Amino acid sequence: MSVQLGMAIDLKRCVGCHTCAVACKIENNLPDGNWWNRTTTEGGDAQDTPSGVYPNLKREYITLACQHCANPACVRACPVGATYKREEDGVVFQDYEKCIGCRMCIAACPYTGVRQYNWEEPKHAMDYAVGDADVPAHQKHTVEKCTLCAHRLARGEEPACINACPADARHFGDLHDLTSEVAQLIVQREYRQLLTDKGTEPSIYYLV
Amino acid sequence: MTEREKVLERASDQLQSASPETDLTRRSFLKTAALAAGTVALSSSALGCSSIAPGAAVAPGTEEKTVLSGCQYAGCYSCQGLVKVRENKVVSINTWPEDPRHHKPCLRGRAHLQRIYSPDRIKYPMRRAGERGEGRWEQITWDEALAEIGEKWNAYIRDFGPQSIVVEGSGSKSGGYLNSYLLTRLRNIVGLTESASCDDMAMAKGLNKVFGPAYNTWGFPPFDWVELRNSSAMITWSGNITVAATQNWREIATNRENHGMKFVVVDPNFTVAAQKADLWVRPNPGTDTILQFALSSYIVSEGKHDQEFLRDFTVAPVLINQQTRMYLRLSDLGVEPSEGPIDPTTGMPTVIDPPVVWDPEADAPGALGVVAEPPLEGSHVINGIQTRTAWDMLLEVVNEYAPEKATELCGVPVETIHALADIITAGPVFHHTGYGSQSYNNGVQNGHALGLLGAITGNTGKPGAGTGSGWHGPTYNLAYTYPTGFNSMAIAKLALCFDVLETGMFKGEPFPVKSLFMAGSSIIGGFLDTNRVVKNLENVEFIVTADLTFNDSAKYADILLPVTNNYEQEDIFGSDLYVLYMEKAVEPAFESKTDGEIAIELAKVLGVGDFFSMTNDEFLHEALNSESMIAAGLTVENLKEKRVIRFLPEGYVAPRAWPTGTGRMEIYVDTPFPRLDVGQTIDFDAEHMPRWFPPTEAWHENELMQEYPLIFMSERARNRYHTQDAESTWLREIEPEPIVRMNPRDAAERGISEGDYVEVYNTRGHAVALARLSEEMKPGVVKYPKGWQIYQFKSGCWGSLHNSDYDPVGVNDSYFDAVCNVRLWNGEVHS
């Protein structure tokens, strides 16, 4: 059976601290303003605000990045195949060298905001590359997004956001391997997924 | 352009790049026009194909090393992590999978590396080159800086005594033996004055009243978080756990999953912790003490109190002299006191004069600890002295706030009080203390009342039970910091900044402060009543600041000394129940020195260099040369090898004996005294027992609230460690600028919409921030994430609104005991 890497994120544990987002930003040496993973608030209209009226309130934190769908809309839409799904592990990957900057993938992906386009020459806060040495260089006028830290996968390590979470809320592994921790969690716990009605079959599960 | 101006320009650039304004501004137009003009041959890079640097892929084979280092903050967890260094630059810090503490560097820790190379970094010693506060500097050499400091300080010492030089702060990292403690050593040898911390001390003082003071303020029993495995519940009293104690949240979550531990949050606002809670309790601000009384009252009325514990481990059965309101002692019955062992802090023998209890068998008074089962209740006339048990008196206090009576005042429904009481008595629980509830002038009572509640439920000294949790460190070798004895006096920071600097007097005597050494201090901006502090600093002739960046503290200095960042220094220090060794990851950048190295250089110019001529290892050996350290295997070699060692065994449960006069929980305090002596008088009589009185300013009956009806609170910010990391560009992409949280109804009343710039103001100051309308806020309360630097505000700053009025017992910063109002900002900029 083919491998499909995915994540189970425990919403009961997630406290919206942004550590996973910052870990990703540094690990991948992201340009200023780019966030491949972001901590969003499900509740009110602004960051950290709940829904409801005091004191009957509800708030949830949803960390959002590429969902590495089993049926990715972006892969089908890219005219040059710069975004493609890897055979060996199901990661939806992005080849900067091929990207012509048409932004079709951004239009095709229903997950608002997970894809980032470098609208200018990437600017970096630090004048040297931070994070991992194996991360490909960022290019102006190309699209980029979460790669499940493909450079770490190549070394047998898990994505940076997984081991960074101080709440131990993030789990990662092969969804198709029923003995993996992540597959077991999905079986044992109730979960929700984002935009399942779109038919993209996302590989990110939010345990509730 | 001066350094400061360059920094300000860069800072404003960074702020702008985080803002959504991206119209074709003149600056960007010129920049890109120059680019376009410069590229006659259309290179592939200009036409947007490939990018070269600085985000370029790292050249293969570039040397990398990994060093186990981390944050060095005694006020946080000092999480260790794998620091990656590439070409002598820190590129990341990641989780250390073998960490026995299972800590994981948070977003702040991860963003720290930006501080090393921040454009705001103080690179070289600087001398002020304009008016104080103007931000104009000239670069000088270390020799010049030290020579000037030496010249001035030696003159002050000669003419006014060493106490005229005050050390404010304990270094920009806190608690390290090679840094903070070397500074303490210097202070003690020379006799410089310590500006004693007043931050978040009221709860501690209250608990100290009950559990007794140890060598440090946080002497009440530590609670090992591992013990949550035995706790049936964890209650946080105003703790913003998920932000300020992120590493502990993991333990809480695990224990809820594993054995259904209940999680209770006491907080008027819907913090993330409250969101996760099984029970969210919302007392009115400043009334947590009433809630604690109500719980105590109810628990006793239900007969669920631990009578054996009260009898055997507290002073509940002690007979109180109703006239003096102090313990009746054997000496009152004509028994001569005896002498005990020498007290190391006083050098005098201890006096043994036990308190009196009633002996039911003999139907006569007897000594506490001798009588087997003294009754908790009872009044007796003994030798003509009217007495009552402490328990009777305390019960009277708490019953005044029985749930039905308390509910009106504290705003917590009776059913909730009952529900919380049931949780508290269902088994051993951990009462975690945050700092919100104690942040009023009645804060000490909060700690005392909690101690009482803990005593009533016997909630200490058994697995899973904790009442407060002291930040504990092993006792190091005192000779390390006090080699020539205790020569340094302490003045509470509050008294220093608002009384001594203003009047030149301390405790009725002239006390000139000629110089201030701000070593990682935050009295400007991160403290109370900023405008008043800044004004009072004008009375200090010479200010030296040792810090990492051109922050608020640096602004008013005469001489600036550049300090190292975490990763640029090694050190050993305690964090909770562990001692850690942090390895140096990179060489200090520019001309920075560690706080310890600065202490050594200062020692030399002050003529006490002989005490400081040791290597780091030699210093560390001396510091760790104490009984308790050696017993716990805490040697320098062990620490360098293991990196983190617990100094208390796993599953540590604090014994049921405390460093009070009686060795018991002194829920009734015989001789109350203030936390710090600033020449104040306290209501001795009133301080034996906990009581509730309203906050000074933040109370609806206060006339001031008619014009300033909103209570003014702060929260630990996710994106800053206190005022550090305020310059981090990554963290500022998450939270770009100061915001103030307010309830939408309060906002609507004032015509304020989400995203409006508003001015929060009161009689002392103002701050302009973005309005964040949120139902998480209790109506009538506004709250801001703290830690912004003054230059990051459009006008004013948070510190300027806070109240410098302090309670004479706690001598504590009462951050929340302040009121304000909010209005749309009219665009005016003023201090």
Next chain:
Amino acid sequence: MTAQTAQSQAAPPSAAPEHRSKGQLIALIIAAVVALGGIALWVFQLAGGMVNTNMRNLDSWGIYIIFFMLFVGLSAGGLIISSVPKVFGIKGFGGISKIAVWVSICCTVLAVAFVVVDLGGPLRVWELFAYANLTSPLMWDIIVLTIYLIISIIYLWATLRAESGRSTAAALRVLSAIALLCAVLVHTVTAWIFGLQISHEFWYTALLGPWFVSSALLSGLALVLIVVVVLNRTGYLSLGQENLIKMARLLGVFTAVDLYFFGCDLLTSGFPGGQGGETVTLLTTGPLAGYFWAEVIFGIITMIIAFVPSLRKTSLILVASVLSVLAILCKRIQLLIGGFQIPNLDFASLSTGPDLSSGGQAFSSLGGSLIYFPSPLELGVVIGVLGLGVFLLLLGLRLLPLKPITRTTSDTADRD
């Protein structure tokens, strides 16, 4: 052939008067300058970064793609107007077929230009052919557009050959059929770039293909009408009033069809009252209301002019045509921006930085400001591309034998 037609066709095309030629030359030069200005701005955009546009991650397409859609429609429409009469052997519109084809070719070139200026890495365009991903509607559109451009050029060439007798009418008819098919396909495939995407409710409808075709017919015909009326005024050609009226009536019909499709789509979105209701609100009373009502009102005006005989004057027909093109432009704006305006995930998150430019700040609030509005740079580039279009159009009119012929050399030729 009636005497009237013969008479109107007998009017000899006189030699171009001096002022026309000079005026045309000046117009050519101005257009060239504008086009060059546009190219300069485009280079600026590439060098300085597309950050100088107002497109951002949450609204990653903007005025360039809007105009791309518009011009594909305009070009398809032009060719359909020209080829349908030939294919079905019916009377045409008075010999304007070559002009229509040339207009169509110019529009195709502009459509491609709009895509190119929207690309981040135009030098990598060769990859489209080296690495073509055949599941991508964008790839399909590029292939079809390329074929369509080639076919349009061949078609024009074939028309000219047929006119001079060097090719048969039958061959032309076959080519017309292919061209017609291609024209319909081009705009259907363009529609599929949006219509096949499940990512945006606003776009995902089977109706989009046919609807784009009807918009193409409407706008294409309108553009041809504008060109023809203007050329009629300048004396380049002489258009019979009845042909004008025929086209005007057709314009009215196409408007009705287009609005019919619109109505169906709106009702389908709004009827269940759920999330689709957001769409209806967005258009009717929200930030896109201006564009929606403009389209509807312009359409109504067009239909009135088209169907009320007394209003079918040349000047009013010109007005109706201009309004029709603008109406379709409004529709493109609604489609593109509307799609991005309603996010699928509206969690409160990072909403500063490059997610939104100052041109569009309403991430999570409908009825707030628009999520996007073009920057001066984008408007400049668009004007530059339009300048290129005018340049090409005038060049063709100047250099190519596009005038309707007056001699009848074959039966079919004068039925154009």
